[in-house]
Amino acid sequence: AAVSAVPRAEWQGAAALAAAMPRADAHSAAVAAVGGSWRAASGVKTACRPCAHDVLRAVESLYADALKPFGRLLQKRLREMAADGGWRCNSRKLAKLRTLCASCPELRVQLEACGDWSAVLIGRPTNFVDYHSKEDTFPQEFWHEVEAFLSADDSLSFPGGRYECAQTLAKLRVPFLRDRSLASICHIVQLAISAKNILGYQRGKIVPYRLSQVSAKTRCAKQLQPYADGHDEGQLVATWETVVADLERLLDEVPPTENGIRLSILKESFSFRFRTTLSETALGHTKLLDLLADYRFRNICVVSLQSNSHFVVSRRRQLDLIREVAQAPITVGCRCSKADVVHSRPRGAHSSANSDASAPGTPTMLTPVSSRDRSSSMASSGSGGFRNDIASRSS
Numbered sequence: 001a002a003v004s005a006v007p008r009a010e011w012q013g014a015a016a017l018a019a020a021m022p023r024a025d026a027h028s029a030a031v032a033a034v035g036g037s038w039r040a041a042s043g044v045k046t047a048c049r050p051c052a053h054d055v056l057r058a059v060e061s062l063y064a065d066a067l068k069p070f071g072r073l074l075q076k077r078l079r080e081m082a083a084d085g086g087w088r089c090n091s092r093k094l095a096k097l098r099t100l101c102a103s104c105p106e107l108r109v110q111l112e113a114c115g116d117w118s119a120v121l122i123g124r125p126t127n128f129v130d131y132h133s134k135e136d137t138f139p140q141e142f143w144h145e146v147e148a149f150l151s152a153d154d155s156l157s158f159p160g161g162r163y164e165c166a167q168t169l170a171k172l173r174v175p176f177l178r179d180r181s182l183a184s185i186c187h188i189v190q191l192a193i194s195a196k197n198i199l200g201y202q203r204g205k206i207v208p209y210r211l212s213q214v215s216a217k218t219r220c221a222k223q224l225q226p227y228a229d230g231h232d233e234g235q236l237v238a239t240w241e242t243v244v245a246d247l248e249r250l251l252d253e254v255p256p257t258e259n260g261i262r263l264s265i266l267k268e269s270f271s272f273r274f275r276t277t278l279s280e281t282a283l284g285h286t287k288l289l290d291l292l293a294d295y296r297f298r299n300i301c302v303v304s305l306q307s308n309s310h311f312v313v314s315r316r317r318q319l320d321l322i323r324e325v326a327q328a329p330i331t332v333g334c335r336c337s338k339a340d341v342v343h344s345r346p347r348g349a350h351s352s353a354n355s356d357a358s359a360p361g362t363p364t365m366l367t368p369v370s371s372r373d374r375s376s377s378m379a380s381s382g383s384g385g386f387r388n389d390i391a392s393r394s395s
Contacts, residue, residue: 049087050078050094052104057081059107059119065182068128070116071098076163129183131162131190138188145176146188147198150208158199158206162189165199165206217286226279235277238270240296243283246274248300251314259306260313263288 050058058077062069075094082089093100101119102109109119120126150156158165166185169177177185192198193206200212209215220227226237238246250273254260261269266288270278280291292303292312302315 048093049082049090050097050100052100054078054081055097055100055104055119056106059121063121063124063126066127066129067181067183067186068126069119070112070114071118072116073163074101074119129181129187131183131186133187134191134195136191136195138191142176143196143198146192147196149174149176150198151210154208154211156208160201160204160206162186162193165189214286217281220281221284221286224282224284226277226282235271235275237282238274238276238278240283242276243278244296244300246270246276247297248314250274251301251312251317254314256317260304260311263303263310263312266312 055074055078058074058081059069061081062073062077067073075097078094078097079089098109098117098119101107104119106121107119108122109117111117158168163182163186166182166189169185169189170182177188180188189199189206193200197209197215199206200209200214201207202212217227247270250270251261253273267278270276280286280288283291283294285291285294289303289310291297292301299315301312302318304311304313
């Protein structure tokens with residue numbers, strides 16, 4: 001199969017060369033003549049990359065940039081090395097990158113608080129820059145230079161990620177970024193977006209703040225005008241006279257078996273139900289979360305985080321569930337799921353091998369359920385997760 005991928009003319013030339021040689025040398029000559037094409041066709045050249053040596057080089061380069069070698073950054077750096085070196089990163093190797101790092105005696109793999117993992121060099125001092133930090137250690141004159149540079153050209157546009165944006169800025173070789181590490185530039189980008197209002201996002205790109213979506217929405221919110229994002233054009237815009245009642249009606253129509261309305265589709269659901277655009281800027285807010293936190297919605301809805309997603313839940317229905325569970329007596333065999341209430345015997349009692357129930361007369365102990373167990377219970381119970389969560393809190 002590999003030989004069939006080699007150009008015909010190249011293979012014929014190798015065959016002619018092999019015909020004039022003894023049989024013992026014929027195969028070696030043929031393979032030598034088309035060695036490069038055969039390896040490229042069969043994948044022999046790239047199947048083992050990245051290897052342990054590639055990983056160590058990538059970690060060293062991240063150290064030089066003062067970037068802690070998190071798993072996601074290590075994958076990005078390996079792909080960059082592959083593009084520069086002319087070899088291809090094997091996707092299966094990247095999927096097992098953590099295992100590959102753990103097999104390197106020079107590296108120590110450890111879990112991080114952010115949920116990612118990192119691979120650090122054993123015995124090597126670190127000078128990593130925490131580019132997520134909110135602490136601003138740069139002088140005010142520095143930020144004036146940054147803002148002056150970005151305001152000079154309206155065509156400036158950078159990739160959407162902090163890391164990629166910092167790389168692009170470093171290549172521009174602007175004076176105020178001279179002799180700064182890549183991690184320090186990442187921190188500058190982070191602060192310019194989150195704290196200084198110098199940079200912002202627009203259609204997945206990082207642009208000067210005045211051209212960003214947040215800046216445009218802020219102007220619209222001050223003028224109580226809808227932000228034109230290309231959706232629901234031509235529809236009426238919800239006003240304070242109708243939006244409270246309409247949202248309450250929409251939440252009341254959610255089936256009892258569902259957790260609420262996912263925040264990401266609330267606008268779409270509202271538009272489909274009432275043929276009206278729900279615009280936070282027309283109601284004086286720049287974010288939908290801020291709008292739902294307005295005091296006029298305090299008796300209508302709450303926003304809860306469930307399985308890493310925000311849901312808009314009817315407050316009245318939530319209070320009814322709490323009241324219903326609070327009034328119901330908690331006994332063995334109640335409606336609470338096994339994940340919410342754990343039945344166990346007092347310390348020192350012997351459990352039966354044939355039964356999970358407590359012996360007659362033995363008091364039942366209620367063990368608190370952690371948030372992680374509650375989340376897994378909600379995920380496994382599907383649409384009933386919200387009811388089980390309320391039950392566990394009340395119990």
